[in-house]
Amino acid sequence: DDVAVLVVEPLSPPALRLELPAEARQLAVLRRELRPWLRAQGLDEQDRHDVLIAVGEAAANAIEHPRDPRRPSFVVEASLDGDELVVLISDSGGWREPRLPTDRGRGMLFMRELMSEVEVRKGDAGTRVTLRRHIASRMLT
Secondary structure (H helix, E strand, O other), X not given: OOOOOOOOOOOOOOOEEEXXXXXXXXXXXXHHHHHHHHHHOOOOHHHHHHHHHHHHHHHHHHHHOEEOOOOOEEEEEEXXXXXXXXXXXXXXXXXXOOOOOOOOOOHHHHHHXXXXXXXXXXXXXXXXXXXXXXXXXXXXX
């Protein structure tokens, strides 16, 4: 009797990379592109909802806050690393604090509540927000 052994290594899911103009209307484009990607990665409805809100808040900041961006755009990169979703949102301008006090400014709170980890790095070359979320189980699609 012959015995054959087949070794299968799962392929890493493809990463998503979007570069969009720094315009508020691009948030709808971001959601339209990110939503099916998250679904294809097996995230359930609650995980998708939470990630879309957190990424939307970070992207809105990337549109609103950069001072003198080299490129008036923002980049969103999403990937899965095992059971952790990692989303990077970056712009190319220095950080600009809001000019007038407002009742806004809850985006960071939302991000921290919805994601497992939030890291913000501000610099003269731009701001980079890293959002991480542990995905307990993924649906088979």
